[in-house]
Amino acid sequence: MIVLGLTGSIGMGKSTVARMFADEGVPVFDADKTVRALQGPGGALVAPIEAAFPGSTGPEGVRRAVLADMVLHDRAVLRRLEEIVHPAVGEAREAFLAEHRDRPLVVLDVPLLFETGGEKNVDKVAVVSADPDVQRARTLSRPDMTPEKFVRIMMHQLPDAEKRKRADYVIPTDCAIDETRFAVRRIVACLSGGGDS
Numbered sequence: 001m002i003v004l005g006l007t008g009s010i011g012m013g014k015s016t017v018a019r020m021f022a023d024e025g026v027p028v029f030d031a032d033k034t035v036r037a038l039q040g041p042g043g044a045l046v047a048p049i050e051a052a053f054p055g056s057t058g059p060e061g062v063r064r065a066v067l068a069d070m071v072l073h074d075r076a077v078l079r080r081l082e083e084i085v086h087p088a089v090g091e092a093r094e095a096f097l098a099e100h101r102d103r104p105l106v107v108l109d110v111p112l113l114f115e116t117g118g119e120k121n122v123d124k125v126a127v128v129s130a131d132p133d134v135q136r137a138r139t140l141s142r143p144d145m146t147p148e149k150f151v152r153i154m155m156h157q158l159p160d161a162e163k164r165k166r167a168d169y170v171i172p173t174d175c176a177i178d179e180t181r182f183a184v185r186r187i188v189a190c191l192s193g194g195g196d197s
């Protein structure tokens, strides 16, 4: 089995690209979705997050906008949240890999792959990348985003140029969507043929 790590900075089009891999029939593990489920109503992370960040949860689970305000201004505080969240994501990832171990290719969609040392859990890395102006425009068009929050999040992420340097594949998204799909198909064809399982 070949494990492909899919990563990219905020607003680069990673979710769209992850869907393209799924469209090709490749199982995709979605780290963000896992976090949202564990932080949602009845989720296993709600109580520990409330204990560490009082007032950050409610009947709807974690209030992400409130929690974001509490953690994004300070790396040490964000680290405390990550220490609660990342082990649970790791467990879910291992369960996903076990479930799909007979497949020639799987994708781990992990926004913080490089930042969390996740490179060592994958065979190849694909980075989703776009021009900074495209990235900014896409991000700021989201309903709950502000220029300040965008800058704060970027501060916690490895710069795109660095990610591209460390990637095996770069998938462009500042182009026609068909071109992006073509890049995804080429990677799938290249990796699903040659697995040593």
Ligand SMILES: CC(C)(COP(=O)(O)OP(=O)(O)OC[C@H]1O[C@@H](n2cnc3c(N)ncnc32)[C@H](O)[C@@H]1O)[C@@H](O)C(=O)NCCC(=O)NCCS
Residues within 6 Å of the ligand: 009, 010, 011, 031, 032, 035, 064, 065, 067, 068, 071, 078, 081, 082, 085, 089, 110, 111, 112, 153, 156, 157
């Ligand atoms: C900080 C939180 C509350 C913000 O929630 P919110 O809904 O406002 O934003 P969202 O989750 O959509 O994230 C927006 C962008 O920030 C990035 N981001 C999220 N957490 C982090 C982090 N710890 N470091 C750097 N970037 C991050 C995301 O990848 C995305 O690009 C939330 O992201 C969270 O609980 N993060 C901690 C868990 C984590 O590290 N998740 C990343 C993938 S495992």
Ligand SMILES: Nc1ncnc2c1ncn2[C@@H]1O[C@H](COP(=O)(O)OP(=O)(O)OP(=O)(O)O)[C@@H](O)[C@H]1O
Residues within 6 Å of the ligand: 008, 009, 010, 011, 012, 013, 014, 015, 016, 017, 111, 138, 172, 173, 174, 175, 176, 177, 178, 180
């Ligand atoms: N060539 C392209 N490839 C991918 N997305 C594109 C392309 N052209 C336009 N888009 C649009 O750009 C947006 C990308 O948003 P998406 O949610 O995929 O970003 P994201 O990188 O997952 O964000 P985040 O990592 O912050 O969650 C979508 O609305 C998508 O339709």
